[in-house]
Amino acid sequence: MNNFIYQNPVKIVFGKGQIAKLPELIDANKTILMTYGGGSIKKNGVYDQVKKALAGRKLLEFGGIEPNPRYETLMKAAEVCKKEGVSFLLSVGGGSVLDGTKFIALAANYKAGDPWDILAKQATANEAIPLGCIITLPATGSEMNSGFVISRESTKEKLASGNPLVYPLFSILDPETTFTLSKEQTANGIVDAFVHVMEQYMTYPVYTPLQDRQSEAIFLTLIEEAPKVMENPQDYNARAAIMWTATQALNGLIACGVPQDWATHMIGHELTAFYGLDHAKTLAIVLPGILRHQLKNKEKKLLQYGQRVWKINPTKSDATLKAIDKTEKFFRSVGIKTKLSEYGIGKEKFSEIADRFRRRGMRLGEHQAIGSEQVIEILNLCL
Numbered sequence: 355m356n357n358f359i360y361q362n363p364v365k366i367v368f369g370k371g372q373i374a375k376l377p378e379l380i381d382a383n384k385t386i387l388m389t390y391g392g393g394s395i396k397k398n399g400v401y402d403q404v405k406k407a408l409a410g411r412k413l414l415e416f417g418g419i420e421p422n423p424r425y426e427t428l429m430k431a432a433e434v435c436k437k438e439g440v441s442f443l444l445s446v447g448g449g450s451v452l453d454g455t456k457f458i459a460l461a462a463n464y465k466a467g468d469p470w471d472i473l474a475k476q477a478t479a480n481e482a483i484p485l486g487c488i489i490t491l492p493a494t495g496s497e498m499n500s501g502f503v504i505s506r507e508s509t510k511e512k513l514a515s516g517n518p519l520v521y522p523l524f525s526i527l528d529p530e531t532t533f534t535l536s537k538e539q540t541a542n543g544i545v546d547a548f549v550h551v552m553e554q555y556m557t558y559p560v561y562t563p564l565q566d567r568q569s570e571a572i573f574l575t576l577i578e579e580a581p582k583v584m585e586n587p588q589d590y591n592a593r594a595a596i597m598w599t600a601t602q603a604l605n606g607l608i609a610c611g612v613p614q615d616w617a618t619h620m621i622g623h624e625l626t627a628f629y630g631l632d633h634a635k636t637l638a639i640v641l642p643g644i645l646r647h648q649l650k651n652k653e654k655k656l657l658q659y660g661q662r663v664w665k666i667n668p669t670k671s672d673a674t675l676k677a678i679d680k681t682e683k684f685f686r687s688v689g690i691k692t693k694l695s696e697y698g699i700g701k702e703k704f705s706e707i708a709d710r711f712r713r714r715g716m717r718l719g720e721h722q723a724i725g726s727e728q729v730i731e732i733l734n735l736c737l
C-alpha cells in the first residue's frame with residue numbers, strides 16, 4: 355500500500371427534508387450568494403425550499419451557470435461577490451454549478467493576476483469565500499471534494515484544478531431533489547461515478563484489499579441500482595443509494611494508498627471542449643478504448659474486476675476483454691453510447707487533441723505510458 359494522507363472536512367447532511375436545516379448551517383451574519391444553473395431548481399421546488407429556509411437572511415442570487423461551467427460567466431459572479439461583499443456562497447444544483455461556485459469563491463479574492471491562471475498554470479489561490487451546497491445531481495462527487503473543472507468558451511479549453519479551501523463546509527444531499535432528473539442526466543451521473551472508481555481502481559495491484567473491496571462495492575451498487583432508477587425515477591431508496599454511492603466514488607476514500615489513472619477524464623475533457631459532448635458521454639467512449647489499449651498494464655486488476663464484479667472466470671484467455679465488453683454493455687444498458695461514430699464524430703481533430711497534451715508536456719496514465727501518439731491510438735479505438 356502506498357503512503358497517503360487523508361482528510362475530508364465536508365459535513366454531509368443527508369436525507370428527505372434536509373434543506374430546511376440551512377439556517378443552522380450558515381452563520382446568521384453572512385451575506386449569501388445563491389448560485390444556480392439554467393432553472394431546474396425553479397421547476398422542481400428546490401429554489402422555493404431554499405428561499406423559505408433562508409427567509410430573513412441577506413440572500414442574493416446568481417443564476418445561469420451552464421453545464422460545463424464557463425469562466426466567462428463565473429467571472430461575472432466573482433464581480434458580484436466583490437461588489438456586494440458576499441461572505442458565503444450557496445451552490446444549488448448539479449456538479450457544474452458547484453464547480454463553478456468553487457471557482458467563483460477563489461476568483462473573487464484572487465489578486466495575483468488573471469484567475470484563469472488557477473486552471474491554466476495551476477496557480478495557488480490563498481483565499482476563498484466559504485461555500486456550502488445542495489447537490490441535485492449525483493455524479494461528480496464535487497459535493498465532497500475540493501476539485502473543480504471549468505471551461506473557457508473563447509479558447510475551447512476545459513481544465514481541472516483543486517484547492518483545499520473550496521471543500522464545501524456542508525453538502526445537503528436530499529435524494530428527493532433528484533426525482534426530476536431526466537433519464538439521460540440520471541444515466542450520465544451513473545456513468546460518471548462508475549468511471550471515477552475506474553480511474554482509482556483499474557491500475558495495478560499494490561496490496562490494498564480494503565480499498566479494492568470498497569471500489570468493487572461501488573461498482574456493484576451502481577450496477578444493481580441503475581435499472582431501478584431508470585425504470586422508476588421516484589424510487590427513493592434507489593435514488594438515495596445512488597446519491598451516496600456517487601459521493602463515495604470521488605471523496606478521496608478509495609484513492610487512499612492506490613495508484614491512479616485519470617487518462618479517461620483527461621481525454622474526455624478534450625472531447626467536451628472540442629465537440630460539446632456531456633462529460634459522462636465522453637467517459638463512456640474513452641474508457642473502453644483506454645482499457646483495450648492498456649490491456650497488458652492493467653491485466654491483473656482487469657482480471658480481479660472481471661471476476662468480482664462480473665463473475666468472469668479469470669483463467670479463460672479472453673477474461674480481460676470480456677470484462678471490458680461487460681463494462682461497455684453496462685453503459686449502453688442505461689442508454690449511453692460508447693463510440694464516437696455514434697455521435698457522427700470522426701478522426702478529423704485527433705491530432706489537434708493529441709497535440710494539446712504534447713504542448714502541455716503531459717503524459718497520462720498510472721505509468722505515464724500515454725503520450726500524444728498513444729492518445730491518437732486510443733481515440734482510433736473509440737471510433
Ligand code: NZQ
Nearest residue numbers: 391392393394421422448449450490493494496501534535
Ligand atoms: O442547469 P440546470 O437547469 O440546473 O439543469 C441541470 C443541467 O442542465 C440539470 N439538473 C441538475 N439537477 C437536476 C437537473 N435537472 C432536473 N432535476 C435535477 N435535480 O442537469 C444538467 C446537467 O447538470 P451538470 O451540473 O452539468 O451535471 P453534472 O453534475 O454531471 O456536472 C458535470 C460537470 O462536473 C465536472 C464535469 O467535467 C462537468 O463540467 N466534473 C467535476 C468533478 C469534480 N468537481 O470533482 C469531477 C467530474 O469528473 C467531472 O469532471
Ligand code: ZN
Nearest residue numbers: 494546550633
Ligand atoms: Zn467525471
